[in-house]
Amino acid sequence: MNIAIFGANGATGRMLTSHSLTQGHKVTVLTRQPRFAVVASQNWNPGDAYPQESPTLKVVHGSVFELDPVLRTLEGINAVFSALGAHSPFRNENVLPRAIPVIVQAMQQTGVRRIIALGSAGALPDSLARQPAWRRWIAHKVIYPYILKWPVYEQVMQYRVLSASDLDWTMVMPPVLTHGPARNSYRIDGEALPRNGKSISRADVAQFMFQQLNNSQWVRRGVYISN
Numbered sequence: 718m719n720i721a722i723f724g725a726n727g728a729t730g731r732m733l734t735s736h737s738l739t740q741g742h743k744v745t746v747l748t749r750q751p752r753f754a755v756v757a758s759q760n761w762n763p764g765d766a767y768p769q770e771s772p773t774l775k776v777v778h779g780s781v782f783e784l785d786p787v788l789r790t791l792e793g794i795n796a797v798f799s800a801l802g803a804h805s806p807f808r809n810e811n812v813l814p815r816a817i818p819v820i821v822q823a824m825q826q827t828g829v830r831r832i833i834a835l836g837s838a839g840a841l842p843d844s845l846a847r848q849p850a851w852r853r854w855i856a857h858k859v860i861y862p863y864i865l866k867w868p869v870y871e872q873v874m875q876y877r878v879l880s881a882s883d884l885d886w887t888m889v890m891p892p893v894l895t896h897g898p899a900r901n902s903y904r905i906d907g908e909a910l911p912r913n914g915k916s917i918s919r920a921d922v923a924q925f926m927f928q929q930l931n932n933s934q935w936v937r938r939g940v941y942i943s944n
């Protein structure tokens with residue numbers, strides 16, 4: 718399969734890139750970084766030479782806010798991963814509200830239909846329906862309106878744009894992401910964050926996102942994932 722990855726330099730995006738390449742897919746990434754830093758194999762370590770473009774790895778330089786590089790990233794592509802995000806949760810970087818409409822427009826122009834996007838458990842009003850009342854109260858009164866105001870805003874906008882599109886989208890919605898190893902065991906729920914779900918490793922999320930390439934169960938839906 719030919720896969721495009723947005724956010725490939727990020728913590729989760731690197732894992733998606735690594736999975737895709739090691740599973741034998743061809744990958745195109747869009748990056749603003751002059752030095753491309755994607756982990757191209759499971760054995761890559763910080764300090765190793767950066768992987769170069771290869772027959773299976775194409776690098777497009779540019780920003781996801783601009784249509785032209787996004788269109789070039791989607792040339793010949795069958796499916797898209799997005800693991801985009803802002804650098805800081807404490808200011809309005811407005812990444813997803815700018816990026817997702819451009820990606821959707823470019824997918825519609827190029828006829829690419831499948832996108833699997835990294836979201837967040839705070840994106841929808843019913844996200845916390847399975848949580849204890851005290852936890853819902855703290856999240857809705859303190860955490861979402863103040864501490865995570867901008868990340869929640871970004872994710873709400875991402876959900877709105879994807880769900881208003883006619884694409885085959887899936888938005889994968891975890892709680893706190895960790896750098897821990899994959900446990901290969903997690904809970905999935907299409908309606909709300911699993912009860913007392915607090916965190917999950919990026920490794921498990923990337924693995925689940927990767928599996929969605931061959932799974933139609935969550936097409937045109939958000940899906941919660943948690944330990």
Ligand SMILES: NC(=O)c1ccc[n+]([C@@H]2O[C@H](COP(=O)([O-])OP(=O)(O)OC[C@H]3O[C@@H](n4cnc5c(N)ncnc54)[C@H](OP(=O)(O)O)[C@@H]3O)[C@@H](O)[C@H]2O)c1
Nearest residue numbers: 724726727728729749780781801802836837891892893894
């Ligand atoms: N942190 C958590 O606990 C948590 C929990 C739930 C959900 N999330 C969601 O997960 C996502 C972040 O995941 P992560 O931590 O794995 O990502 P990350 O390490 O923050 O990486 C984000 C990626 O987005 C890229 N990006 C941003 N703006 C771009 C632009 N204009 N053009 C091209 N690339 C751009 C960055 O590229 P550069 O390298 O060029 O900057 C980077 O590769 C966010 O959407 C966040 O809301 C996070």
